[in-house]
Amino acid sequence: MSTWIDIAALDSVPKRGARLIKTALGCVAVFRTGTDEVFALDNACPHKNGPLAEGIVHDKAVTCPLHNWVISLETGMVQGEDTGQVATYPARVVDGRITLDAAFLKQREVA
Template structure:
């Protein structure tokens, strides 16, 4: 069962940009690529919990602003690092609005 919530207009996030969204179940970084693809990840880098929404978006990755770890927007995996992964969350654009599936966030909050 999916629980999609409307979090923003697509135009609210610049291309190659991000926004941090606070939900009742945690903070999520929502990214928009140069090709208008939308991705959502937990907002904390697996290295030292750097704020990924403040990072630099390039291609389908974000570089953490604290220590330059590169995180895949598609998988949440840290690239070139020994270990580390950020939880990803389903997101989509519908009618110019960004929707986030909070099912995963709810499950994490219960665990």
């Protein structure tokens, strides 16, 4: 059973941008595309733990600010010749508010 938690207003995350959101279950990088889709991932790039919330959002991907690795917002998979994956979490927008599935947040490893 899903338990969705309200974490922020959609407008608090800029279009084609991201925010690091602190929840009671830990921090999550929340991304908003130019078409108002939202995605939630761990904030650490699999290469050198670069802060993905500080990266550049384009289409449905984010480019890590440290070494330009491109990560799919949909799957968390590294794109291109590099390999690796970032954990993703179900996110949705309800009445202008971003919500995350708390059950998935609880399953993640403690940093």
